[in-house]
Structure formats: structure tokens, C-alpha cells
Amino acid sequence: MSQTSKKTPSDGESKSETSFVNRFLRGSNLGSSKADSRKENNDPTTADFQPSDETRKTAALDTAKLLTSEMDLGSRMEKNEQFLQKLGKKAVDKCLDLNNCRLTTADMREMVALLPFLPDLEELDISWNDFIGGTLHLITQQMHLVSKLKILRLGSCRLTTDDVRALGDAIKVIPQLEELNLSWNGKVGGNLPLLLQNFQEGSKIQTLELVDCALTSEDGAFVGRLLPVLQNLEVLDLSINGNIGGSVNSIAQGLKSTSNLKVLKLHSCGLSQKSVKLLDAAFGHLGELRKLDLSCNKELGGGFEDSAAQLATLERLEALDLHQCSLTEDDVVSLTQVIPLLSSLQELDLSSNKKMGSSSEHLLSRLRFLPTLKSLLVNNCALQSETFSALAEASIHLPALEIFDLSWNKCVGGNLSLLLETLKLSTSLQVLRLSSCSLLTEDVALLASVIQTGHLAKLRKLDLSYNDSICDAGWTIFCQNVWLLKELTELDISLRPSTFRNCGQWFRHLLCAVTKLPEITEIGMKRWLLLASQEEELERFDQDSRSSIHFDHGGFQQADFP
Numbered sequence: 001m002s003q004t005s006k007k008t009p010s011d012g013e014s015k016s017e018t019s020f021v022n023r024f025l026r027g028s029n030l031g032s033s034k035a036d037s038r039k040e041n042n043d044p045t046t047a048d049f050q051p052s053d054e055t056r057k058t059a060a061l062d063t064a065k066l067l068t069s070e071m072d073l074g075s076r077m078e079k080n081e082q083f084l085q086k087l088g089k090k091a092v093d094k095c096l097d098l099n100n101c102r103l104t105t106a107d108m109r110e111m112v113a114l115l116p117f118l119p120d121l122e123e124l125d126i127s128w129n130d131f132i133g134g135t136l137h138l139i140t141q142q143m144h145l146v147s148k149l150k151i152l153r154l155g156s157c158r159l160t161t162d163d164v165r166a167l168g169d170a171i172k173v174i175p176q177l178e179e180l181n182l183s184w185n186g187k188v189g190g191n192l193p194l195l196l197q198n199f200q201e202g203s204k205i206q207t208l209e210l211v212d213c214a215l216t217s218e219d220g221a222f223v224g225r226l227l228p229v230l231q232n233l234e235v236l237d238l239s240i241n242g243n244i245g246g247s248v249n250s251i252a253q254g255l256k257s258t259s260n261l262k263v264l265k266l267h268s269c270g271l272s273q274k275s276v277k278l279l280d281a282a283f284g285h286l287g288e289l290r291k292l293d294l295s296c297n298k299e300l301g302g303g304f305e306d307s308a309a310q311l312a313t314l315e316r317l318e319a320l321d322l323h324q325c326s327l328t329e330d331d332v333v334s335l336t337q338v339i340p341l342l343s344s345l346q347e348l349d350l351s352s353n354k355k356m357g358s359s360s361e362h363l364l365s366r367l368r369f370l371p372t373l374k375s376l377l378v379n380n381c382a383l384q385s386e387t388f389s390a391l392a393e394a395s396i397h398l399p400a401l402e403i404f405d406l407s408w409n410k411c412v413g414g415n416l417s418l419l420l421e422t423l424k425l426s427t428s429l430q431v432l433r434l435s436s437c438s439l440l441t442e443d444v445a446l447l448a449s450v451i452q453t454g455h456l457a458k459l460r461k462l463d464l465s466y467n468d469s470i471c472d473a474g475w476t477i478f479c480q481n482v483w484l485l486k487e488l489t490e491l492d493i494s495l496r497p498s499t500f501r502n503c504g505q506w507f508r509h510l511l512c513a514v515t516k517l518p519e520i521t522e523i524g525m526k527r528w529l530l531l532a533s534q535e536e537e538l539e540r541f542d543q544d545s546r547s548s549i550h551f552d553h554g555g556f557q558q559a560d561f562p
Contacts, residue, residue: 094120099153100128108135115145123151127181133158140170149174155209156184161191168195179207183237189214193222199229206232211265212240217247224250228257237265239293245270248278255282262288267321268296276303283310291319295349301326308334312341319347323377329359340366347375351405357382365390368397376401379433380408385415392418401426405433407463413438416446423450430458435492436466441474448481459485465494465524472504479506483513492524494552502529511541514549525553 182188388411406412
């Protein structure tokens with residue numbers, strides 16, 4: 001027997017130090033065989049039994065085989081443990097995570113050797129390993145050994161057509177599968193039926209992720225026909241498959257049979273105005289839906305004009321993402337009647353819809369009826385003074401707000417005072433983004449006064465970048481007070497790409513403030529030019545303080561710009 005398998009707790013080995021080998025040996029039948037042997041020796045009914053020479057010889061051979069088998073097992077498990085240690089991973093009975101380990105074909109063979117010793121494996125993740133494409137058959141041929149598998153993640157593995165076919169065959173022997181992630185594998189496109197045709201009625205699959213798989217219109221139609229079979233489906237992500245827009249009719253029909261669906265993501269799928277009408281008809285059957293992502297479908301604009309009625313039936317919807325959808329004024333009018341009715345909504349993203357800037361006053365004012373809203377993104381919406389005023393007034397009634405992004409709306413500059421009450425009342429705000437808002441010195445001074453009076457105590461990320469109109473005096477006032485944001489982790493005061501300015505005396509106040517911010521890790525100040533003396537100060541700071549703080553200033557000095 002190997003030395004490893006002979007160790008006992010009396011050797012000084014703690015429970016946490018017990019080797020991978022011993023864990024599996026304890027789970028084998030070897031220990032029980034020894035116990036049975038001891039039991040037989042102590043049994044009075046067999047105590048007087050005298051085995052014959054032939055019996056002794058047979059027993060000796062069996063014992064030798066058992067010891068040899070045990071030694072082989074110990075040797076194999078030691079090699080497997082060395083394999084995992086090489087990858088910086090640990091094996092547990094139910095989860096094997098080899099995500100982003102740069103696995104090679106040789107590594108794949110070693111990993112497959114682990115499978116016989118993981119009969120209770122429920123989760124296998126080998127995503128983001130670019131060199132295993134073409135070798136998946138090594139695993140699928142042994143998949144029957146891990147028939148309890150519930151989660152299989154193969155994202156970004158450069159799977160080949162043969163890999164896809166092999167996986168399709170293997171699905172039959174893992175009936176407990178609940179999650180399948182094949183995202184970022186282009187060869188899945190055009191071959192989806194080969195992969196998923198073995199899903200049968202009663203399939204336990206709950207999560208199906210096929211992001212950026214180059215799915216064809218035919219693949220989309222197949223998904224639509226498959227959905228009625230997947231009665232337990234809760235998450236469907238078909239994002240970044242621009243060619244499935246033409247098969248939305250089939251997908252929408254299939255969605256009517258997925259009453260348990262909680263997450264539907266169709267980001268950048270080539271959806272059109274007609275797609276909205278087809279999907280709206282399916283929304284009435286998705287009473288459990290929590291998250292809906294239709295973002296980055298630029299041809300979708302105008303689709304909500306007469307097709308948003310069923311959206312209001314999604315009473316449990318918590319997240320709605322419509323960013324970069326080219327929403328029209330008529331879309332906004334229609335959504336004004338719908339969005340305030342989504343009483344469970346916690347996340348709303350309307351960003352990068354520039355046409356709604358002058359027509360969203362009523363929509364933004366009615367956000368006050370969403371008291372559980374935690375994240376509101378309206379950046380780059382070309383808001384006008386009236387719409388910003390309506391938003392500012394409504395935001396006072398959003399006590400749960402944690403993320404607020406107003407970036408790239410120029411009307412905020414000179415009008416930040418409209419948000420004064422919101423900033424004072426927002427006890428939950430963690431992320432505030434005001435990048436490229438044409439902020440003035442008076443705006444940043446107002447923000448400093450709010451901080452000084454003890455508000456925004458929960459703020460973790462503050463983005464004031466690309467506001468070149470703020471003078472040095474404004475930055476000085478701000479830097480003198482920013483140290484009060486004790487939970488701040490990220491601060492960005494970078495200048496526009498086309499602008500370079502000298503750091504003023506405020507830089508010393510910033511360094512002083514950072515020493516009093518226990519959570520800070522990132523300071524963005526790109527294109528601010530440091531004097532030689534300021535560069536020396538920063539170097540001393542890096543040497544004296546925590547190395548985890550990163551000043552991102554590009555390394556420019558005033559001397560670089562004569």
C-alpha cells in the first residue's frame with residue numbers, strides 16, 4: 001500500500017490537509033472490505049475454521065491483487081492531484097472548475113482520467129480554453145461516468161463541428177443537465193440541431209446560453225420549435241446573434257410555452273419593428289419573467305408605438321434594458337403608459353437613445369411610481385432642460401436608487417443644483433456617473449458641499465471625467481472634501497482625449513485625501529500633466545502607501561509638452 005494511503009490523523013495530518021488521494025480512497029470499497037474481513041475474524045462461528053492450503057493460496061492471490069489495485073489507484077490519484085495543482089485548482093466531489101486554464105490536448109486527457117473518480121460530479125466548467133477545440137470527444141466518450149452532471153460550461157472553447165456533434169450525442173447520457181453554456185463558439189451556428197435535438201420532453205434544462213454563436217435564421221427557427229420541449233427553462237440568452245431576427249416569429253411562438261422563463265436576453269439580435277409586435281404577443285404568457293434585454297437592436301425603433309400593451313402584464317419584471325434601440329418619440333409615448341406600471345422594476349436602462357431627449361419629460365416624471373428602482377441609466381439621451389428637470393424631481397422619490405448614470409447629457413452642466421435634494425436624500429447611492437456633462441465649477445462645488453455635510457456616505461464609484469470646464473479652484477474644493485467618502489473605491493477625473501492640462505495645487509489635496517480612503521483602488525486622471533515635483537510626490541506616495549492604489553494618468557509630465 002502506498003505511504004499516502006497509510007497515513008492516519010495521528011501523523012499530524014489535519015482535516016484540511018487531507019489529500020485528494022485519501023478523499024477518494026475513503027470513498028472506495030477498500031475500507032469496507034477490510035472491515036468485513038476483521039468482522040469475520042472476530043465472528044465465533046468462524047473462529048475454529050481452518051482453511052485448506054488451496055484456500056490460503058487463493059486468499060494470498062486475492063490480497064496481492066487488492067494491494068496492487070490499491071497502489072495503482074493511489075498512484076493514479078496522486079498524478080491527478082498533481083495535475084490539478086499544476087493548474088492551480090482543487091478538486092471537490094461535485095465541482096470541477098478549469099475555467100481559463102489554457103488547457104492543452106494533453107491536459108484534456110489528464111482531465112478525462114479524473115472522471116471515473118468523480119461519480120458525483122454536478123458541475124464541469126472548462127470555458128475560455130482556446131486550445132481544446134477538436135478534442136471534446138475525449139470528454140463526451142466518458143460522459144456516462146458523470147451522469148449526475150447538472151452544469152456544463154464550454155464557453156469560448158473554439159469548438160469544431162465534430163465537437164458539436166459529439167456533445168449532441170453525449171446529452172443523452174446526462175439526463176440531469178440543468179445548465180448548458182456554449183457561448184462564444186462560432187461553429188455552433190448552423191449546427192444547432194445536431195447539438196440540441198436530443199433534448200426530450202421533460203428535459204430538466206433550466207439555463208441555455210448561446211451568446212455570439214453565429215446562429216443562423218434556421219437555428220433560430222429550430223430554437224422556436226425546441227422551446228415547447230423545455231418546460232423547465234428559466235434563462236434563455238441568444239444575444240449577439242444578428243441573423244436570428246428573421247426567425248423571431250418562430251421564437252415568439254415557442255416562448256408562449258415557456259411559462260417558467262425568468263430571463264430573456266435578445267441583445268443585438270437584429271430585431272426590427274415587427275419583432276416587437278411578435279414578442280409582445282408572447283409577453284402575456286411569461287408571467288414569471290424577471291429580466292428582459294432587447295438592447296442594441298437599432299432597427300427596433302418605432303416598434304413600441306402600438307405594441308407595448310402586453311409588456312405591462314410582466315408584473316414581476318425587475319430589469320428592463322432598452323439601451324441603443326433608436327427609440328422614437330412615439331415609442332416614448334407608448335412606454336410612458338407601460339413602464340410606470342412595472343411596479344417590481346429595479347433596473348431600467350434607456351441609455352443611448354438620443355431621439356427621446358426632448359420627448360421623455362412625461363416618462364421620466366412618472367418614474368416616481370417605481371419606488372424599488374435601484375439602477376437608472378439615462379446616459380447619452382440628449383436630455384433637454386425640461387426633461388432633466390422632470391427627472392430630477394422624480395428622482396427624489398427613488399429612495400432605493402444605487403446606480404445613477406447621467407453621463408453625456410450636456411444639460412446637467414450648470415443645473416446640478418436640481419439634483420440637490422436627491423443627493424441629500426439618497427442614502428443608498430453607490431454609483432454616480434456624470435461624465436461629459438459640461439459641469440461647471442459651481443456644480444463640483446455643490447457636490448463638495450453635499451459630501452461635506454455627510455451625504456453620499458455609501459458612494460463607491462464617482463465619475464466626473466471629461467468635464468474640462470471645471471477650474472482648478474473647483475477641483476481644489478472637491479479634493480479637500482472627497483476624503484469623507486469612506487467607501488469610495490473608484491474616482492475618475494480624466495480629461496477629454498483632445499485636452500491636456502497641468503495639475504494644480506489640488507493634486508496635493510488629492511494625495512492627502514487618498515490616504516484617508518480605506519477602500520480606494522483606482523484614480524483615473526488621464527491627460528492631467530504632472531510637474532516634476534508632483535511626479536516625485538506620486539512616486540513617494542506609491543512607495544509609502546498601499547500598492548493596491550492605481551493612479552491612471554498616462555505617465556505624462558509637463559516637460560513632455562513644451
